[in-house]
Amino acid sequence: MKGDWKSRGFSTRAxxxxxxxxxTTGAVSMPIYATSTYVHDELGRHKGYEYARVQNPTxxxxxxxxxxxxxxxxxxxxxxxxxxxxxxxxxxxTGEHAVFSRNVYGGTYxxxxxxxxxxxxxxSWVDSTDLANVRAALRPTTRLIYVETPTNPMMEVTDIAGxxxxxxxxxxxxxxxxxxxxxxxxxxxxxxxEVVVHxxxxxxxxxxxxxxxxLVATRPEHGEWFAFVQKSEGAILSPFDSFLVLRGLKTxxxxxxxxxxxxxALADLxxxxxxxxxxxxxxxxxxxxxxxxxxxxSGFGAxxxxxxxxxxxxxxxxxxVEVMSLAESLGGVETLTSHPASMTHASVPxxxxxxxxxxxxxxxxxxxxxxxxxxxxxxxxxxxxx
Numbered sequence: 001m002k003g004d005w006k007s008r009g010f011s012t013r014a015x016x017x018x019x020x021x022x023x024t025t026g027a028v029s030m031p032i033y034a035t036s037t038y039v040h041d042e043l044g045r046h047k048g049y050e051y052a053r054v055q056n057p058t059x060x061x062x063x064x065x066x067x068x069x070x071x072x073x074x075x076x077x078x079x080x081x082x083x084x085x086x087x088x089x090x091x092x093x094t095g096e097h098a099v100f101s102r103n104v105y106g107g108t109y110x111x112x113x114x115x116x117x118x119x120x121x122x123x124s125w126v127d128s129t130d131l132a133n134v135r136a137a138l139r140p141t142t143r144l145i146y147v148e149t150p151t152n153p154m155m156e157v158t159d160i161a162g163x164x165x166x167x168x169x170x171x172x173x174x175x176x177x178x179x180x181x182x183x184x185x186x187x188x189x190x191x192x193x194e195v196v197v198h199x200x201x202x203x204x205x206x207x208x209x210x211x212x213x214x215l216v217a218t219r220p221e222h223g224e225w226f227a228f229v230q231k232s233e234g235a236i237l238s239p240f241d242s243f244l245v246l247r248g249l250k251t252x253x254x255x256x257x258x259x260x261x262x263x264x265a266l267a268d269l270x271x272x273x274x275x276x277x278x279x280x281x282x283x284x285x286x287x288x289x290x291x292x293x294x295x296x297x298s299g300f301g302a303x304x305x306x307x308x309x310x311x312x313x314x315x316x317x318x319x320x321v322e323v324m325s326l327a328e329s330l331g332g333v334e335t336l337t338s339h340p341a342s343m344t345h346a347s348v349p350x351x352x353x354x355x356x357x358x359x360x361x362x363x364x365x366x367x368x369x370x371x372x373x374x375x376x377x378x379x380x381x382x383x384x385x386x
Contacts, residue, residue, distance in 0.1 A: 005068065010184060011253035018064025019246070032243045033057045054231045058239040062246050063214070066204070069183040069249070070196050072216035074223030076230055077242060081179070081199025082107050083235035084213030088175055088195060090229050091144060091222070094120035098144040099137045101128040101158060103151040103356050104177065106345040128158040129289060131166060138170050147193075148177040149186075150289070153305045153340040153364040154357055155280040157289025160296055164192025173222075179203070179331070184256040185299035194218050200237075202331030205248040206255055210241045255333070255369065259302035262375060263367040269376055270306050275313075275386050277361070280305040302367040303330060305340070311360035313386045314339055318363065320385045323370055323378040330366030335375055338364045 019030045038049040049055045063075035078084040102125040112123045126133040145167045149158040167174035175195040176188035182203040200212035217223045267281035282293040283300030308314050318326050324335040341360050
């Protein structure tokens with residue numbers, strides 16, 4: 001593309017950054033390069049592509065696009081969000097230590113406590129809403145601070161700029177899982193983080209038809225290492241999935257606006273309902289992280305967690321929704337409901353779930369793009385059965 005795309009607006013970059021019209025046909029959409037290898041012009045000379053595990057034009061376009069949206073130096077796309085997280089963790093060596101937000105995606109907790117712990121990588125899990133807890137957990141061997149904000153599913157909010165200052169003072173890297181808000185609402189790299197993580201499965205793709213992950217780095221040495229791990233481990237995003245995420249990104253701005261509009265309205269409805277004991281949504285003025293979220297992001301997102309008091313009440317609600325769908329995942333055009341204790345966080349030990357407040361009565365909603373009147377009616381009807 002011609003011109004200084006860094007200075008262009010978010011949606012302009014989402015549509016154009018990293019993507020050039022096809023030189024052969026002028027196709028406006030990035031082609032799917034479904035090839036495993038590339039012919040060399042002659043021995044020792046090729047067109048920049050050698051083998052598709054290492055380089056693919058469709059994947060490269062996606063990586064450049066997401067890096068532009070997050071304001072990073074390099075992007076790296078993987079076969080799943082967990083592949084991206086696992087690659088990030090290769091920055092840690094045996095005997096080194098990482099500090100995590102206590103309430104992260106269950107797969108992240110499982111990977112650290114049941115996989116990397118076997119190789120001598122240590123981790124601490126703290127309430128990062130209070131940075132004093134992060135500071136207290138730091139050790140001479142701490143190399144990484146990993147923050148998910150807002151957290152899944154308790155919607156805890158961490159001060160990213162404050163966490164970045166702590167990390168830098170200690171000589172550690174700050175990585176932020178930005179899946180819940182997307183770069184449309186929150187850009188951690190601008191607040192001092194070195195790496196951003198996304199499950200592209202969620203809002204970036206936005207259509208519940210692709211699984212993937214991405215890392216965006218600000219440091220050249222991190223970008224070089226992530227590319228090396230992509231090449232060495234091979235957990236890369238396929239050309240077709242890269243195409244799907246690129247397609248989704250073109251409408252990210254308008255989708256996120258609609259997601260949040262309905263999300264705020266549904267959170268207000270739930271907060272007023274007599275059968276709902278508590279609503280966790282950073283957009284509500286009484287949320288403990290409301291002020292921090294308002295300062296560091298331009299929106300509050302579409303994820304809502306609320307407490308119905310018991311497993312029986314949660315089951316009654318979840319079994320009776322009709323417009324909403326009971327399913328794992330989030331961030332799609334359709335509204336998805338889930339039961340964190342038995343679904344996304346089932347791998348977290350019961351005693352740890354209890355400490356985090358992930359009770360059997362909790363329900364999480366990822367608000368989609370349906371007509372809000374239908375979502376509200378569906379919610380009211382299901383709550384009437386509780």
